[in-house]
Amino acid sequence: MTLKLIPTQMAWRAAQDIADGAYVNLGIGFPELVAKFQPPGREAIFHTENGILGFGQAPAPGHEDWDLINAGKKAVTLKPGTAFFHHADSFAMVRGGLLDVAILGAYEVAETGDLANWSTGPKGVPAVGGAMDLVHGAKRVAVMTDHVTKDGKPKLLERCTLPLTGVGCVTRVYSSLAVIDIIAGRFVLREKLPFLTYDALQAMTGAILHLDGPVADLAVPEL
Amino acid sequence: MDKTLPDLATAVAGIRDGMTVMIGGFGGSGAPIELIHALIDRFIATGHPTGLTLVNNNAGNGHVGLAALIEAGMVAKLICSFPRSADPVVFTERYLAGQIELELVPQGTLAERIRAGGAGIPAFFTPTSYGTDLAIGKPVEVFDGRPYVQERWLKADCALVKAHLGDRLGNLTYRMAARNFGPLMCMAAATTIVQVSRIVAPGGIDPEAVITPGIFVQGLVEVANPAQEEALNRANARYPEVAA
Numbered sequence: 202m203t204l205k206l207i208p209t210q211m212a213w214r215a216a217q218d219i220a221d222g223a224y225v226n227l228g229i230g231f232p233e234l235v236a237k238f239q240p241p242g243r244e245a246i247f248h249t250e251n252g253i254l255g256f257g258q259a260p261a262p263g264h265e266d267w268d269l270i271n272a273g274k275k276a277v278t279l280k281p282g283t284a285f286f287h288h289a290d291s292f293a294m295v296r297g298g299l300l301d302v303a304i305l306g307a308y309e310v311a312e313t314g315d316l317a318n319w320s321t322g323p324k325g326v327p328a329v330g331g332a333m334d335l336v337h338g339a340k341r342v343a344v345m346t347d348h349v350t351k352d353g354k355p356k357l358l359e360r361c362t363l364p365l366t367g368v369g370c371v372t373r374v375y376s377s378l379a380v381i382d383i384i385a386g387r388f389v390l391r392e393k394l395p396f397l398t399y400d401a402l403q404a405m406t407g408a409i410l411h412l413d414g415p416v417a418d419l420a421v422p423e424l
Numbered sequence: 425m426d427k428t429l430p431d432l433a434t435a436v437a438g439i440r441d442g443m444t445v446m447i448g449g450f451g452g453s454g455a456p457i458e459l460i461h462a463l464i465d466r467f468i469a470t471g472h473p474t475g476l477t478l479v480n481n482n483a484g485n486g487h488v489g490l491a492a493l494i495e496a497g498m499v500a501k502l503i504c505s506f507p508r509s510a511d512p513v514v515f516t517e518r519y520l521a522g523q524i525e526l527e528l529v530p531q532g533t534l535a536e537r538i539r540a541g542g543a544g545i546p547a548f549f550t551p552t553s554y555g556t557d558l559a560i561g562k563p564v565e566v567f568d569g570r571p572y573v574q575e576r577w578l579k580a581d582c583a584l585v586k587a588h589l590g591d592r593l594g595n596l597t598y599r600m601a602a603r604n605f606g607p608l609m610c611m612a613a614a615t616t617i618v619q620v621s622r623i624v625a626p627g628g629i630d631p632e633a634v635i636t637p638g639i640f641v642q643g644l645v646e647v648a649n650p651a652q653e654e655a656l657n658r659a660n661a662r663y664p665e666v667a668a
Contacts, residue, residue: 250531251450251481251604267452267652268602274451274509274654285600287607287635288450288481289539292532296550320557326516327528330506333558334532337551368555 203394203421205377210421211345213238215304215375218343219245226250226295226335228305228318229273232345235304248300250331252291253277254284272331295331295338303339304375305332307346309361312408314371314383316344317363329366336367348376348405355407357381357388378402379410380419387411392419426592427643428623432462435617435645439463439473439582442500446479446538446609447490448585451509452653454602456586456619457489459645461663463584464496468664475500479538479580481531481605483507483515486657491515492664499524503578505531511657530558535608537578542611542640547576583613586650587636590620591627594641595634603635610640618644 206214212234219225219235221243227233236247236258246255249271256271257278265276294300309317316336320327336342346356357374374381379402380392390410393402395418403410429435436459439445449455467473476499483504484491491514493499502524507515518524529537530552540548549572553559563574585606587596596618598606610616623646 249601251453252601265654266600267654268454268600270451270453270601270654274453279600285598285603287603288531288535288605289608292535295532296552326507326512326519327526328506328508329528329530329558331531333530333556334552337554338532364557365555 205348205394206419206421207424209234209237209424211375211377213424214380214419214421215343215345216240218373219243219302221245223301224248224299226300226303226339228303228332229330230306232304232306233271233273233275235345248291248294250288250291250295252286252288254286255280255282292331292334295334298338298340300335300339302341302343303335304343304345305335307344307356308363309356309358310344310346310371310374311358311361312383312388313360313386314369315361316342316366316371317361318366320364322363332366336370341372342370343373343375344371345375348378355405358407378405378419381410389413390416392417394419427594427638427641428592429643429645432458432645432647433466435459435619435643436463436466436584438615441473442475443473443581444477444479444579446580446583446605446613448583448604448606448609450481450601450604451485452489454586454598454604454606455489455653456584457651457653457656458647459584459586459617459619460489460493464492464498464663467496467498474498477501477503479503479578481505481534482509483512485509485653486511487514487662488656489653489663492662494518494524501525501527503527503529503534505529505534528558533575534578535605537575538605538608538612541577541579542608545577547574549574578612580609580613581615583609583616585609585616585618587618587620589622589624589629590618590641590644591624591629591638593626594618594638594644595629596620596636596641597629597633598635607636610636615642616640617642619647619650620644621648621650622646
């Protein structure tokens with residue numbers, strides 16, 4: 202029985218929603234895993250803020266070229282059709298509305314679609330990167346995150362408590378327990394792990410999970 | 425016209441106390457390690473330059489390059505988008521101790537502020553950061569029904585950039601994703617100094633392939649086989665090297 206999805210499984214689930222031909226930006230960390238799980242027959246073009254469109258998978262260890270990295274500073278590879286460009290062009294692609302999907306990590310997501318993912322408050326070192334640009338530029342902004350924090354507190358809330366990355370920008374959450382849409386200021390539950398009752402999931406969520414039609418099983422292969 | 429410089433020490437000789445210096449690179453890719461280390465050498469020998477304001481996407485990694493510049497105590501302020509890295513201990517300790525000022529700028533806004541600085545555009549409006557703490561104190565205007573935040577250009581006294589090929593006129597190519605902020609910073613600095621892997625004769629770069637036209641470059645120095653920050657960090661390198 203799957204108690205919660207591991208990051209590769211969340212990435213697999215997020216990848217199922219990426220259409221053939223989509224331009225996609227993946228946030229630093231776990232969202233980078235989405236690139237591994239493109240469904241057969243579909244070709245997405247991945248964009249990285251540091252100036253590459255259409256890069257390939259990670260190279261074998263020992264074959265890294267450190268001039269060829271993604272936004273997470275991890276080595277990637279060339280493939281036919283790769284393009285390089287400078288940072289102003291890179292963010293013209295972002296703000297210009299040319300990316301179909303951005304999948305980002307989150308500290309908190311609110312039912313309003315607000316996202317907090319750059320600052321844990323005055324005691325840490327804040328780091329925003331390209332997230333604030335992506336949330337206003339991509340046509341669809343999704344979040345991939347554990348459903349609760351390491352100490353069990355909800356990450357899906359009525360309102361964010363941490364500094365915002367963007368206002369009203371997130372439309373879908375791929376959590377370790379469920380797939381949830383954000384529609385008109387409400388969380389709408391679409392899929393949940395089969396063993397998990399609605400009440401148990403609601404108890405781990407900091408805002409009301411609305412129902413709008415049947416809730417499907419969140420079915421993900423072992424990875 | 426010949427913009428080539430004889431050595432790294434000459435290349436960094438014009439950087440004075442308190443200057444704003446843009447340093448190219450995204451993480452290690454495009455980081456002009458040899459120019460940065462030459463600047464540290466000058467500081468160790470003369471006590472200058474110090475009190476620098478640096479502009480870079482990041483805040484250094486490990487104990488080489490940008491991190492070593494901060495570790496040497498030469499940096500008063502950093503303007504960057506993402507001051508975290510695999511080993512950010514140098515910046516983190518100084519920042520949390522209040523010894524270095526941080527101006528955090530969204531990455532696309534940082535790029536566009538630099539581009540605007542180079543292009544003679546003193547301010548522009550962007551949707552980025554609207555409604556967040558990073559927009560506090562900045563004018564907001566609504567265009568076609570959507571709110572935008574005003575941002576100001578960013579210029580520098582000097583830029584230190586790494587490119588691939590260069591000619592004596594200053595025309596440049598870059599290698600793969602090492603291009604990142606390089607072309608923008610070359611435009612935005614009063615004096616742009618570039619390290620290139622190879623200096624070629626004029627005509628040695630196909631005009632169709634020139635990424636930075638030479639007008640944006642004031643000096644260039646050849647550094648064959650430049651160090652990669654990531655490779656140095658994997659070897660636990662420090663600069664300057666500590667005697668065993």
